[in-house]
Every structure is written in C-alpha cells, then in structure tokens.
Amino acid sequence: MNLSAILGLLGTLIGLIRALPQLMGLIRTGRANGVSPDSAATSAIVSFGWAAYGVLTSQYFVTLATGASGAVFLAITFCALHHGRRVREIKVAPVWFSVLILAFILRKETGLGLVLPVSILVSNIPQLYVAFKEDNLSDLSLGTWLLSVSDGIVWGSYAIIEQDTAIMVFGIFQLITSGAIVLLKLIKDKKYKARVRIP
Secondary structure, three states, X not given: OOHHHHHHHHHHHHHHHOOHHHHHHHHXXXXXXXXXXXXXXXXXXXXXXXXXXXXXXXXHHHHHHHHHHHHHHHHHHHHHHHOXXXXXXXXXXXXXXXXXXXXXXXXXXHHHHHHHHHHHHHHHHHHHHHHHHOOOOOOOOHHHHHHHHHHHHHHHHHHHHHOOHHHHHHHHHHHXXXXXXXXXXXXXXXXXXXXHOOO
16 A cells, blocks of 8 residues: 555545544534534535545545545534524535536536635635634534644645645645634633633
C-alpha cells in the first residue's frame, strides 16, 4: 500500500468520524450553545458535493469519507434546530446548494472542482462567526473541530501526492478555518468558566 492510499484511508476514517463528537454531544446534553445550524447544513451540502466529485473523478476514498460526513452533518443540523437554534439562522446553505447545482450543470466535475475548494471556507464561516459572536460555546464540540484540523492536514497531503488542486485548496481552507474555530472555542470556554465560576 502506497502513501497516497494510506492517506486516503486515514482521510476516509477521519471523514467517517469527525462530525460524530458534535452529534453525540447534542444528543447527550440536549443543548446547542455555540453550534451553527447554518454551518452544519452547509457542511452537509458541501460533503455531498464532494461525494459526487469523488464518483465523477473515480476517487472513491473521497466519496466514502464525504458521503458519510454529509449524513452526520445533516443529523447535526436537525439536532441543533431541535435543541433551540433557529431555522432563520440557515442563510448560506440554500444559496450554496444552488451554486453547486449550477456548477455541476455548467461544467460537470470541472465545475464542482472549481467551486468545492471554496465551499469549505463557505461552510465553516457561519460557525466561525457564531464562535466569534457568542460567549457560551459550551456545546460546540472541540473534538469535531480538532478532527477537522486533522482532516485538512491529511487531505492536503493526499492532494500533494495526487496533484489534485481542488482537494489541496480544500485542505488549506479546512486547516485555517477549523484551527481558528478551535482557538476561539478554547479562549471562550476559559473566559466563560471563569465568569460563571465553573470548576
């Protein structure tokens, strides 16, 4: 097994599990403080777009990882709405769904390959905004976003070997935005605990 296949398998594994900590946290606590349903819904749409791209380009590791991740992000969206977030927060997801459909209609996999790398930036920005704006991020899963950082590193490395620019740009944007969310989560949690005197 070559390095590309190993990274593909690792990326697939991360893709299968990266959103699970957030979903399990929402189910366990019944709260959604700091969780962006718009980011989750957009992530689901983007993940399904990547799954389609993987099929069209015969990169089945990409399809498996992102398809599974998309299903979990969809579940997170519904859980977050069920636990207090508002439907009106979902603004980016329907717009980006239309963008991906249009890109596919116009240019098939080439169109998706052009739009999908930017999509991770688009899908993570709502969560970055909520993490910046809200003081209580207690229900935002640190595990999910640390796995997202790893996701960016692994797929970025895979893309270098496979010389796939679309996946490489995805990896860079995933690493930067997820890293910023992790940083905000750590900072805000520390401040929130100090303010409410949580031991």
